[in-house]
Amino acid sequence: MKILKSPIMVFSFICIILISISISPLNIAEASENILWLAICLFLTLLIHELGHMIGGILTGSSLLQLTVGPFVVQRNHSWRLRMGFNNQWSHIGGITMLQIDSRNEKFSQKTIATFLGGPLASFIFSMFIFADGEFLYYLGVFNLFIFVVTIVPYNFSGLFSDGFVIIKFLTKDTSFITYHKMSKILVAPEQAVQWDCSLLEESASIDPNTLSASKLPLYMMFLFYGTVAVGDKRYLRKFIHRIKTNELEKINKVYRINVMHFYLASQFILGEELTFDENDFKEGPTIDVVSKLRTMSILEQVKGKQINNTKTYVDYIKKNHTNRYAFWNAEKVFVKQYLSQHA
Known part of the structure; x- marks a missing residue:
């Protein structure tokens, strides 16, 4: 399944399984309730992470093209207006944020770093809920801490790379990677935004x-x-x-x-x-x-x-x-x- 290509989803589901096992519910009704709350935690965690990317981009002057979290997607239509709908691309199910950043802009690297840093930073901030009172907030903090770690650690698995990997490549001014990233942005840009x-x-x-x-x-x-x-x-x-x-x-x-x-x-x-x-x-x-x-x-x-x-x-x-x-x-x-x- 394409969903398994998303490291966030893979690690998050592993996290759900481990937490569910640790809870050890006494009956099916209690187990169902726990899974429901954990699913909500997962959705909120992914939403927080993607909103972090979006805020990081918008604060540096970029325009939102698409925000996808789980089954929901917000994207610009042909009239260049934001519309909400349902996500029909499994490859985006774990969450994806697309922003318009002109590759010819002299601050392209800074804008890109801010965009990719925004996600892990938002996850880290909300991971502080791990110290809050209440079981729900605790697990929301655990999920966000987990997502922060797996996205900020630099890795590249056959072209599937983390936010941290992109940030490192831009900070070290890796020319071939920056060019690669610029090309990717143009290829998947909407027709109205492409340059x-x-x-x-x-x-x-x-x-x-x-x-x-x-x-x-x-x-x-x-x-x-x-x-x-x-x-x-x-x-x-x-x-x-x-x-x-x-x-x-x-x-x-x-x-x-x-x-x-x-x-x-x-x-x-x-x-x-x-x-x-x-x-x-x-x-x-x-x-x-x-x-x-x-x-x-x-x-x-x-x-x-x-x-x-x-x-x-x-x-x-x-x-x-x-x-x-x-x-x-x-x-x-x-x-x-x-x-x-x-x-x-």
């Missing part, structure tokens, strides 16, 4: 792709591909992919490798170059990204002059999906319109 930054495209293309970790390389490929489609300038993408040693890709994790190959092939297609990979290279790969697989099969289909069943399926899928409003999805639609619509 494809040519200077960031140039900066991304200047980094040696062979020095990037397996988790970073796919995002660089993704950003440069979508950025090229969005702005129409192919120089940066060409500069980047021409330095990738494709024979070295076999050494990285299969999931990351296939992801890179999808965008590498799509990049060669829009650059008008001979394709390095064919159908056989993707046969044994995991189907994690349905859109990339459809895109790849469509490109291979057209280059080889075969029937366009895959292309029609891909184009129809893009046209019918109206729920995804992220910048990268808008760029995907531009790609379809410019390169594939005439074939569908």
